[in-house]
Amino acid sequence: MDSKLITFFTSIQPISDEEINAIDQTMAVTHFKKGDILLKENQLSSNTYFILDGIVRQYKLIEGEEKTKDFFCQGEWILLTNNITNSFSDCYLQCCVDCTLVVGNSEKGEHLYKQYPNLGSIALKLMNNIFIQQQAKHDTYITDSPELRYLKLIKTNPDLFQQIPQYQIASYIGVTPESLSRIRKRILKK
Amino acid sequence: MDSKLITFFTSIQPISDEEINAIDQTMAVTHFKKGDILLKENQLSSNTYFILDGIVRQYKLIEGEEKTKDFFCQGEWILLTNNITNSFSDCYLQCCVDCTLVVGNSEKGEHLYKQYPNLGSIALKLMNNIFIQQQAKHDTYITDSPELRYLKLIKTNPDLFQQIPQYQIASYIGVTPESLSRIRKRILKK
Numbered sequence: 001m002d003s004k005l006i007t008f009f010t011s012i013q014p015i016s017d018e019e020i021n022a023i024d025q026t027m028a029v030t031h032f033k034k035g036d037i038l039l040k041e042n043q044l045s046s047n048t049y050f051i052l053d054g055i056v057r058q059y060k061l062i063e064g065e066e067k068t069k070d071f072f073c074q075g076e077w078i079l080l081t082n083n084i085t086n087s088f089s090d091c092y093l094q095c096c097v098d099c100t101l102v103v104g105n106s107e108k109g110e111h112l113y114k115q116y117p118n119l120g121s122i123a124l125k126l127m128n129n130i131f132i133q134q135q136a137k138h139d140t141y142i143t144d145s146p147e148l149r150y151l152k153l154i155k156t157n158p159d160l161f162q163q164i165p166q167y168q169i170a171s172y173i174g175v176t177p178e179s180l181s182r183i184r185k186r187i188l189k190k
Numbered sequence: 191m192d193s194k195l196i197t198f199f200t201s202i203q204p205i206s207d208e209e210i211n212a213i214d215q216t217m218a219v220t221h222f223k224k225g226d227i228l229l230k231e232n233q234l235s236s237n238t239y240f241i242l243d244g245i246v247r248q249y250k251l252i253e254g255e256e257k258t259k260d261f262f263c264q265g266e267w268i269l270l271t272n273n274i275t276n277s278f279s280d281c282y283l284q285c286c287v288d289c290t291l292v293v294g295n296s297e298k299g300e301h302l303y304k305q306y307p308n309l310g311s312i313a314l315k316l317m318n319n320i321f322i323q324q325q326a327k328h329d330t331y332i333t334d335s336p337e338l339r340y341l342k343l344i345k346t347n348p349d350l351f352q353q354i355p356q357y358q359i360a361s362y363i364g365v366t367p368e369s370l371s372r373i374r375k376r377i378l379k380k
Contacts, residue, residue, distance in 0.1 A: 117311075143252055
């Protein structure tokens, strides 16, 4: 298994060699190119992704326009509602830059948790972490100005976000590309 | 244990009498009055709540103004980031109407999951469900108009939401009370 992924799991809770092997058989480290689509609207997929390197964008098509819902960065799991409910996806996932991802599978995961309660316990803690991250992202919609939302976003990965089209970032923080341009100018002046 | 709560757990996965007793010892059905505060900003609390009856509002104080973040209704768990991280709360929880709640405890819960892996497995499924609900709520911020967000909100509990001050609902859907008043008039005309 990829050493970063082992470090990630053991930072949550110790795991045995047998458990490492069991996880290894359900996951694969895969390289994707900038622009690659991981998931489309109306697709059935139980794939989940852990980001070793890169940025993945989640967006919805609303009346033909892309509405960016989320950016996932290094060290984050991409888990979507359709992974849990085995339903058709209502969104797209696209690699914003070249990415190295661990591709997991929510169905295979469930079998693992039954077989290895320790992994089930890790999954619960992982789910808690994902919940916390999602809550924090949701909070930025409730409490933060677009400017603060922009600053929080690029703080995680300033170099990589340089490569992302401004209209996608504008859509994420909920302003027009023109407003984002003004926000960026204000920040540069500070 | 309250029969509604047993039904709730067994609808996720079968549980034994021993497990029911174990859950029972960590939870208590409690009645609260309209206006009761369950949690304050900067408070440390590992209490979680399952709503048997009523509506609970989560809000933040931002520059002295209440910003309504969420309404929790019958059949929903209230789980907050501070429950998981054992950190100080950054928000308030208040009963909007008289409420009957099951008061659980996230710390006691963790001991239970270690002792009874079946309950740990239920906790993971429950966490998945909470994640799905939170995602759906977050999505309404990304894709829905304030009018649609209002309609989705009152659909769950139209009678009870009659009793909630308009400024709180306006804050939740992200408009001024005057705009909400216009939205309500438009809906009534349809």
